[in-house]
Amino acid sequence: MLKKFTTLVASAALSVLLVSGVAQSADPITIKFAHVVAENTPKGQMAVKFKDLIAERLGGKVKVEVFPSSQLFDDDKVLQAMLLGDVQLAAPALSKFERYTPSLQLFDLPFLFKDMAAVQKFQSSDKGQALLKSMEKKGLVGLGYLHNGLKQFTCSNALRVPADAAGKKFRVMPSDVLAAQFQSLKAIPLKKPFSEVFTLLETKAIDGQENTYSNIYSQKYFEIQPYITESNHGLLDYMVVSSTEFWMGMPADIRTEVKKALDEAIAYGNDLSGKKDLSDRQLIVDSKRTEILTLTAAERAQWVEAMKPVWKQFEEKIGKDLIDAAYNSNN
Ligand code: LMR
Secondary structure, three states: HHHHHHHHHHHHHHHHHHHHHHHHOOOOEEEEEOOOOOOEEEHHHEEEEHHHHHHHHHOOOOEEEEEOOOOOOOOHHHHHHHHOOOOEOOOOOOOHOOOOOOOHHHHHHHOOOOOOOHHHHHOOHHHHHHHHHHHHHHEEEEEEEEEEEEOOEEOOOOOOOOOHHHEEEEEEOHHHHHOOOOOOOEEEEEEEOHHHHHHHHHHHOOEEEEHHHHHHOOOOHHHHEEEEEEOOOEEEEEEEEEEHHHHHOOOHHHHHHHHHHHHHHHHHHHHHHHHHHHHHHHHHHHHHOOOEOOOOOOHHHHHHHHHHHHHHHHHHOHHHHHHHHHEEEEE
């Protein structure tokens, strides 16, 4: 009798162990986060921060794998891959969503924001926040804005006034607004993936490109482009996105924790973006490999004048209300 009882207890204990064992070894939710930049950039560091926060707080339940430098997907493929479930998180530049929503083209309008404080003000306004939801019908959910900074031109010749860019070939991100911006300078825009830019510059297939100091530094464009024009003419910011299917498919309590970690990682990246813009600029100056040209007020006015028609060209597509709201955030 006692033996039978002991056997019963033992087998009950075994099933408890087995059940809890199964629960413990259940596969964690895997979040693949793919991006195109180097690790030593605001986006690269934000991704690492997110991975670390998740490991610390949700280790065992959620696992983040980060793929920098276009290792997994180029930006022109990542959103399609996301809708197919091959990647769960990405933060493409706002210029790369054109196929999914016309509204985000707003952010590419030249000379729209005078500084990053204006960008932050607009993005956190109701209208800015509503844009995070502008692709939900297409299956993409915007989870936050991540800053990089304002763009500068790099070129094989010195660009002081718009006429200096005429006839030159510039790589642009896949954005009609950015293409129009270079056309307004009588230059030739070429839409190319980020991963190809260095080689295109090195082989002189293109004359120049536009990017932030952190990308100019980390991609080593400054080593092969003799001039940088400090124009601050446009914005390079990102939207952190996931597919609605993956995001809403997570258990609610886990989703809340993941979002919290993401918000903290974004805040960290945003803080870093301003610092890196200055420190990477300084590293470029110290390298003595290139010359940074600063513009006089009169020269800058010429660039504004030349590119301003792009606003009218896209006003109907983007919406005048939205353009006005973004522009008013400069005040
Ligand atoms: C580019 O393509 O120039 C940028 O979008 C790269 C990036 O993600 O910063």
